[in-house]
Amino acid sequence: MATEVTRKLCLIGDFGVGKTSLVNRYVREVFDDRYLTTVGVKIDTKLVPVGDVTVKLVIWDIAGTEEANAVYRSYLRGMAGFLLVADGTRGYTLDNALKLKQSITEQMGELPWVGLLNKADLEGEWEVPADHPALLENPDSWLKTSACTSDNVQEAFEQLAASLA
């Protein structure tokens, strides 16, 4: 019988970068291009087999923010890893995501993470340069994703799940 472990992961990033859409695509396989801002937190779960282990991902979709204030940090309690999400068509959301990551690391120590440059289907409006220092520093940690086309969405969650197993 396969071992099951439960791991809490959070989606971290600015508002409007597509965190909820990524969860909806991954958990429910649906996509809606209308923007509906998240207030507070929504929690979903998904089982991911990783070798002999089944990882039960408890996925926290937290309202977007530019900075990790006390309320934001209250949602992160118990987090095992996180998906750092930026909108590739708004370059500043990557910078904000990196600041969030730094703040979280200072508070909670180093945790497994995967970076997502979302909205890859909008290539014509892309603003994040391929030679952005953060991408060059950890090239294997970043994926270009699209909740719209589902490109790399499953891969992103499973890559993080593998590091949490």
Next chain:
Amino acid sequence: MQHYPASVAELAVRQYAPLCVRVGLDWCVQELWGNPGHYGYAGLQQGGDLRDAELAFHGFEFEPDESEHHWPFLATPSGMSAHCCVQAVDDCYVVTWFEADREHAETQKIQQVANEVRILSYRRNQLMVQLQEAQETLAKQEQELRLANRQQARFISGVSHEFRTPLSSILGYSQRLRREAPLGEPIGGLDVIERNALHLLGLVENLLDHGLLTSGQLQLSPSSVNVQALLADVQQMIGHVAEARGLAFRVVCADNVPAHVWVDEMRLRQVLINLLDNAIKYTKKGAVDLSLAWAGNHIHIEVSDTGPGITAELQERIFVPFSRVGEHDGNGVGLGLSIVRQLVQRMGGRLELKSRLGVGTKFDIHLPAAPVRGEASRVDTRVEQPVVVLAEDDPDLADLLSVYLEDAGLMVLRVESARALLEVAVTSRPHLVLVDKNLSGMGTGFKAIAGLRDEGYQGPVIACSADEPAEAAESALSVGADMFFSKPLDCRATVAACLRLLGVEE
């Protein structure tokens, strides 16, 4: 601590539907208050693991010295939003949910607008940056275009000058040879020389005009134009061509057309000749007609023919530069009608084409042209032998013009420099001065005209130049010339103009 009145507790329950669960440190439910089903925890009961009902508690631990933890706006399994609070009390945890659906909806509405505004604001700023970049690019391209246009204009002007000067001599001397030949005796090759020189001149003129029109550098030089004189010139030029092709050529001018109108004579003449020449070229039998009418400060010009007509498909194509259509297009490069339409538009008018196959074609032009009143001769017609100073440093052309002027009964004083011109003007008080733009130096002739006017010379001054005509004409008129002729000079027309300005009958 005092207990709240029962009514307050009831109110709180009604408003916030609190659910309270006491669990052990292993998250096993010990006691429940409220309705778990309201939040989607219907299966929650004593002895059950709270973490199975609510995923939020997976991995949760209090930090040292912490006894209370809040999760505002936690989405519960029923889809309801609740504020959730966990308290560490003795050896157990007390978890409480308060319904926050209404607050969530209101917060969500405000946050949604705020976020959308921020995203739109960002997009707007990005567009502003792109717009600014596009404007800078456009400005740079415009600057490059202007430079290219200036270079093109200089090139065209230079080429034009190089062609016109020798053509002046070729055409002038061929005309003189024809005039001096015994009556009725053919001169071998003269027709060919004239025809080819005129053809070459036509091509140069068309290319020059096309260049100026497309680069937006064509300048108009409106002046008082004698309408009847213009029509007479046109009739003289076109009449014999039509006659040679066996066509009738009629010119009709309505009585109400003013004697003098304010237009660019050279460009109007060019439009008429181009249209008439074209009409004659394509009409095998019948007639070509030119009529002028006047209405509301507009000349209405109509050029019609009894030619084969133009198909609807070709009616727009014939105005496209370098498009040669039809079987009788001769040796042109396909610029004539394109230039005509652009000139008419440049003069503020409009050109319409009506054509019926097998019946003929009609070009209608409506051209704004203010009437000029009180036009009068400036010269004393009682002079017995008017004196003309001819300031021309090209000896071939000076020789030729002298012959024509003297033949017309005028006394010619020739000079080759600006200084000599000013001296002769003072000593001889000529009745008319004919000046080339460049006398042993760029623009020296026109400077001399300005000098003459400064000295008080009031006689007529005719300027000429082989430079780009519109610019040279404007320059000449601005320094005080009364009339401008572009080279190659039509010697007969130049002499006729001299006589007209002097008030002498031809």
